Each structure stands twice: as C-alpha cells, then as structure tokens.
Amino acid sequence: MSQVQSAALTLAGVTALFLLAVFAIWWLRRPRAEPVPRMPKAPRLPRESRLPKLARKARDPEPPVEIAPSRLARISARPVLDPPGEPAPQPAEPDAPAPVASIAPPPIEASPAPSLEASLEAAATAVERQASAPDVARGVRLIPHIPPRDAIHTRSWLGGRPRLPEAADWPRIDGARADFLAQISCADLPAGLWDGLGPRDGWLAVFGHPDTGAATALHLPEAGPPREPPHAPGDAWFAPYGMLRFGDLGALAVRAFPEWPVDLVPADEAGLDAAADPLADRDYDIADPAFHPFDWDTMIAMAAVLERRVAQLATDAGAPADASDELALALADAVEANREAAAGAAEIIGIIRESANAHPFTASDATAVMAALHAIRWVHVGCDPDPETGEDHVETLELPLTRHHPGAPLWVEDYRALLFDHAKHAWCADPDRLSAPARAWFEPLWRTLAAREAAMMGHIPSRYLADFDDERDAVLIELPTSGLMSRRAGDAGSVALIIRKADLAAGDFSRLRAQRMS
Numbered sequence: 305m306s307q308v309q310s311a312a313l314t315l316a317g318v319t320a321l322f323l324l325a326v327f328a329i330w331w332l333r334r335p336r337a338e339p340v341p342r343m344p345k346a347p348r349l350p351r352e353s354r355l356p357k358l359a360r361k362a363r364d365p366e367p368p369v370e371i372a373p374s375r376l377a378r379i380s381a382r383p384v385l386d387p388p389g390e391p392a393p394q395p396a397e398p399d400a401p402a403p404v405a406s407i408a409p410p411p412i413e414a415s416p417a418p419s420l421e422a423s424l425e426a427a428a429t430a431v432e433r434q435a436s437a438p439d440v441a442r443g444v445r446l447i448p449h450i451p452p453r454d455a456i457h458t459r460s461w462l463g464g465r466p467r468l469p470e471a472a473d474w475p476r477i478d479g480a481r482a483d484f485l486a487q488i489s490c491a492d493l494p495a496g497l498w499d500g501l502g503p504r505d506g507w508l509a510v511f512g513h514p515d516t517g518a519a520t521a522l523h524l525p526e527a528g529p530p531r532e533p534p535h536a537p538g539d540a541w542f543a544p545y546g547m548l549r550f551g552d553l554g555a556l557a558v559r560a561f562p563e564w565p566v567d568l569v570p571a572d573e574a575g576l577d578a579a580a581d582p583l584a585d586r587d588y589d590i591a592d593p594a595f596h597p598f599d600w601d602t603m604i605a606m607a608a609v610l611e612r613r614v615a616q617l618a619t620d621a622g623a624p625a626d627a628s629d630e631l632a633l634a635l636a637d638a639v640e641a642n643r644e645a646a647a648g649a650a651e652i653i654g655i656i657r658e659s660a661n662a663h664p665f666t667a668s669d670a671t672a673v674m675a676a677l678h679a680i681r682w683v684h685v686g687c688d689p690d691p692e693t694g695e696d697h698v699e700t701l702e703l704p705l706t707r708h709h710p711g712a713p714l715w716v717e718d719y720r721a722l723l724f725d726h727a728k729h730a731w732c733a734d735p736d737r738l739s740a741p742a743r744a745w746f747e748p749l750w751r752t753l754a755a756r757e758a759a760m761m762g763h764i765p766s767r768y769l770a771d772f773d774d775e776r777d778a779v780l781i782e783l784p785t786s787g788l789m790s791r792r793a794g795d796a797g798s799v800a801l802i803i804r805k806a807d808l809a810a811g812d813f814s815r816l817r818a819q820r821m822s
Contacts, residue, residue: 442571443763443779444494446486448564448754448788450747452735459489462759463789464563464732466509467527474534475511477518482511483537484561485783485791486759490523492568497762498778501808510781510801512818514538517794519801521780521813537561543785543792545728546721552612553718556605557725561790562732571763581749583720590716591678591706594745595723596670598738600660602726603670606719607653610677613715614649614705617642617682628696631687638683638700645682645705652676667739680705684712728788750788757786765800767821777802780816796820 446462466484468474475482487510490503507524517540536542536559543549544557590596597603627635652673659669686699701712708716727746730737738746760782764774783791784798793799802817 443760444497444568445571445758445760446488446566447569447758448566448750450751450754451743452731453565458565459492460487460568461563461565462486463561463791465530465532467507467524467529468509468531469524469526469528472524472528474531475509475520475522477511477513477520478516480513480515481534482520483514483541484509484533485512485519485541486510486781487524487527488568488761488781493761494568498808499805501778501805503811508813512541515540517541517799517818517820519799519816519818521801521816523811523813533560537790540794541791543787544790545725545787547718548721548725549792553609553722556608556722558729558790560729562729562788564732564789566759568761571760585710587707587709588716589678589704589707590720591674591704592741593671593739594741595720596667596674596739596742597723598667598670598727598730598742600665602723603656603665603673604660605722605726607656609715609719609722610649611653613718614646614682617646617714627687628698630698631685631696634685634698634700638685641681641683641702645680648680649677649705674706678704678706682714684709684714686711724787725790753786753788757784757788759783765821767798769800769802769819769821772802772819776804776806778805778808780808780813782821794820796822 446460448462463485466487488508490506490508493502493504495504503523505525507527509522509524510519511521512519514535515538542559542561544554544559548554548557597606656673681702682705684701684703686701688697688699689695690697701709703709703712705714706716708714708720724746727738727742728750731743731746735743761780763779763782765772765779765782780801780803782798782800783793785791785793785796798821800819800821802819803813804815807813807815
C-alpha cells in the first residue's frame, strides 16, 4: 500500500469518528416529550366477567341488490319505462396513419339524465300547450276584456278610436269618411290562420261605410296616437242596446262605439250557458244601488225617460162604457192615485234639472232621488174576463214608481236599457266611474253578451254565403249585431268581410266583400 492510500484511509476513519461523536452528542441533548400517563384500569367488580379483546376483521363488501323495474314501479307508483335499446354496432373505420403526437382532451362530465318525474312533467306541459293552441280551422274569437286590464298592454280592440300613423289621412270609402270598427294586432294572429296567409306584424284596421255598409281594411306597419273619429257612426253600423234604437229614446243613447280591448281566443272556448238578460220578464226594483245613476248625464237621461212615460198617468181615460161596476170603481181610484204620482214625479224631475247645474254629482244625490221615487205609488188595473161566465176579473196593483212588474210595465225597463248604454261607455273610459254594486251587476252581464256576440276571424262560415268558396276565399272578420258594442249588421244577424286568398297573400285589402248573414 502506498503512502497516499494510507493517508486517505486515515482521513476517512477520522471523519467517520467525528460524525459518530456529533450524532452521539445530539442524541443525548435532544428534547424529549413528557410521557402520557395511562389511565388506571378500572377495578373489576365482584362476580364481573369480561370478554377477551378480539382483533377487528375487515368486513367483506355486500353484493349490490338489483331491483326489477316492475317492482320499483310498484314501490314508487310510477310507470315503467322500457330500457333504451343497445346501440347498433358502428362499422369499423379504415386504418388511418397514426399522428405524430396526440394530446388527449380533458374529460367532459356528462350531464345527468333527466329524472322520470321531470320527463313526465315536460310531456304534460307539451300536451297542455298543444291543447291550448287555437284551432285555426275554426278561427279565433275576439273576446272583450272583462274585467279590464292594463290599458298600456292593449294590443287589439273593437270600436272607439283607431291608432293611425300621424301622417295618415282618415280612411274614406266611396268618398265618405268611414266608421272605425276594429284594430287587430297581426302579431297575435295564429300562424295557421287563413292558411298562413296575410301579415303577421303591424295592425289590421277595419272601417265601414256609414251609409252603405261597405267595408275596407288597412295594414298599418306602426300604430300612432289614438285619433278621435271625425263624426258619429252612421246607421249602417250603429245601433244602441235593446229597444233604444226604436221610438223616442234613441236620441238619449250615446252615439258612438265603445272602445273595448279584446283577446284572441280559440273559437270553441266561448261559453253560452248563461241567460243574456237575467232580469228579462222578472220583477225588480231600480231602488237597488246597482241601478242608480252614476253622473248627471245619466240622472238627466233618467228624468227624461220618467217624464215621457209618467205623463200618460195623468191623461189616462176613465172606465169604458160597458165596464162593470167593480172595474169602473177600480179605474176611477187608479186615475186619482196616478195623477198624484205624476205630480210627485214632475216635482222630482224639476229638482234634478235644477241641481245638475248647481253642484258636482255625488252618489248621495242619486240615493236621495231614488228614495223619493220609491216613495211614490202608482196603480195599475188589469181586467181579464172569465171564460165561462164572462164576468170581469179585476186585479189592482199598487207599485212603487221604481219597481218594474212584467204585467205592468211603465218606464223602468226603458231606463235600465239607457243606463246599460251609458254605463258601458263610462266603464270603458274608466271602470271606477261605476259603483261597486253597479260593476257587480253589469260585468257578469257584459261577459255573457261578449261571448254571445263575439266577432270572429279566419273561420269557415257557419251559415250559407253566396259565392263563397273556401278554397278561394277567407273570412277576414265577421261582425255580428251586438248590443254590447252598439253595432248592427244591417237587417241581418251578422256581416262577414270576405277577402280572396290571393289578395290576402299580396296584402291587398281594398276589395273586401261585405256579405250579410241572417
């Protein structure tokens, strides 16, 4: 061994001894944790036996339990769905050259499959949506809003004021300014209406000739501010409610079409079960607050009807020459009582006319007037001869002046028709103008009339129309006679505005045919 090797071994040994000494010093001086004292073992009680401690053994995993779908359906009360079929094997793709380098995309978490309950709910929603879709083969009805909704969201309406573009002139038909009848939002028309023809944006405004009943329509790309009609509607389209158009009461009606917002609903949803007028041929009293006048106009109109009808009480003749003594005596008493009733009514009429210009109208004014009229009694005498003996059977009715009796009509029924006419116009302008009792009476009645007298669009006519071919023609709109809308269809029950489908597709509404249906 050379001296170099000997020196290296010596250095290695010294280094090892030095490291061993350092480790021994660290081991002796390292910090030591305090030992945790053990809890003393509890002493064994007399006659106590203890089980030996056993080593814990890992439990084998339980095999999964499989439940048949039919059993699961019985437990959860849900129908069994057939499991999806296995996918068909895909044909093997031809070998492609391996790419030089490929990086696997990050795994994408699959969205959880929809639950059975969610699937059933989605299917039910789809069925309801399909069931509620309008049957375009039957067309759509234009049903007025009752009760009213927010006027800002009004999209279609009948009567009142059109919303023409500001630069547009008022439409004319054969040189005459036309009567405005309806304005319909084309965006709300079903896609399949008129076989899908016609516009589906903007508005369709319908006008009629005031005298001849001819009609036209305009497609408006945009709506402007409401525009007042230049004149009152003509006789070809206007007729007030009930019997107001006949006799001497027509001048007391509001000569205008009420502006009534409408919804477009399926044609088979209009219910016609309720009676058109629940008080027809009934005994009732207009002292009920539902029939009180609601402003000075209706109060003065009531006074006019009362004056015209009660005046005949003071001029009724006495008994005929061949009347029996019983009938002659009853008629004589009735004439005297009715003259007093007419005088009392005339006094109240004078008070109404004086008060109309003295102070603003209040509900207490109507209450006081109706109470005073209710206190006045008038007498009706009826006489029916006995079919066997020929003797007169005399019946005397003493009634309050505010009461209507089917066998003794005087003036109440005429006033109620006039109140109906004024109330619908006031309600369309501001429903709060009517009292709560009045709205509770009129709104259900108006809903019934709205269903019975609804205008229709895009349907097959239910009655015969001369020269109508459903392959060539379409019903643009049908407007029935309506007491609610103050509208008439000439001497017929309804008027249909017919357009050729070729014109409808081209957007040409200038050649409408107005055909009456009785």
